[in-house]
Amino acid sequence: MEDKIIYLDEVISTNIYAAEKIKNGENIKCVIADFQTSGSGRMGRIFHSPRGVGIYMTYVLNTENIKTLNLITSAAGLAAAEAIEEIYGIETKIKWPNDILLSGKKACGILTKLITENGKIKFALIGIGVNVSNEKNDFPEELKQIATSLKIETGKEIDKNILTQKIIENLDKIFIEKIFSERKIVDEIKKRSSMLQKKVFVKNEGKEYFALDISPDGGLVVKDGEGEKVIHSGEVELY
Numbered sequence: 001m002e003d004k005i006i007y008l009d010e011v012i013s014t015n016i017y018a019a020e021k022i023k024n025g026e027n028i029k030c031v032i033a034d035f036q037t038s039g040s041g042r043m044g045r046i047f048h049s050p051r052g053v054g055i056y057m058t059y060v061l062n063t064e065n066i067k068t069l070n071l072i073t074s075a076a077g078l079a080a081a082e083a084i085e086e087i088y089g090i091e092t093k094i095k096w097p098n099d100i101l102l103s104g105k106k107a108c109g110i111l112t113k114l115i116t117e118n119g120k121i122k123f124a125l126i127g128i129g130v131n132v133s134n135e136k137n138d139f140p141e142e143l144k145q146i147a148t149s150l151k152i153e154t155g156k157e158i159d160k161n162i163l164t165q166k167i168i169e170n171l172d173k174i175f176i177e178k179i180f181s182e183r184k185i186v187d188e189i190k191k192r193s194s195m196l197q198k199k200v201f202v203k204n205e206g207k208e209y210f211a212l213d214i215s216p217d218g219g220l221v222v223k224d225g226e227g228e229k230v231i232h233s234g235e236v237e238l239y
């Protein structure tokens with residue numbers, strides 16, 4: 001296993017940088033940057049990545065360890081959630097499929113990109129962004145009500161290197177050492193889920209459902225008057 005970790009002062013996006021390295025045949029484990037000029041978020045959004053106050057990292061997983069995209073993203077969310085709980089002793093919630101919430105606000109987002117070669121999945125690039133030391137006023141207006149940081153929640157100065165190391169350690173435990181079965185991963189995600197047993201709104205369908213469960217492959221099990229189904233992608237909000 002190649003353990004090369006690349007540290008960058010500034011980058012467009014650690015996900016894009018990691019993808020380029022992989023396409024050039026380089027073996028890398030992780031790319032970590034202090035600042036992203038255009039961090040990629042879900043649904044084509046930009047992930048707010050100001051200099052010095054967040055963790056912006058991409059963890060590279062090779063094909064042998066790849067399960068479903070949802071499960072990878074959720075397992076990575078679990079790794080980050082546990083790291084936050086272990087170091088700061090605060091409660092985390094996981095908003096399906098990829099956000100970590102503290103006091104109901106987003107402190108971490110995850111975006112996984114798959115790299116294929118000849119039609120086969122070869123790598124998953126797990127991009128993790130954590131708001132570490134942002135002050136409330138550092139967030140742009142549209143994020144002020146929905147985003148938070150570890151510093152805001154704990155009231156303490158946070159050493160982001162310690163948290164970064166812990167997240168990598170937890171990712172290794174889950175994906176390399178495989179300390180958890182898939183079932184255990186799903187159980188741990190369920191324990192922290194912000195959605196289960198609540199009414200949710202599936203944005204791309206414009207429909208309301210009741211969230212019942214997380215499926216064994218990491219999907220969100222919902223029901224409405226017509227029955228149950230599993231959602232594998234898209235944006236879901238609490239109603």
Ligand code: BTN
Nearest residue numbers: 013015039040041042109127129
């Ligand atoms: C989201 O919440 O929409 C996902 C955000 C993912 C952001 C991280 S920051 C590090 C990595 N590089 C990127 O360009 N995006 C991910």
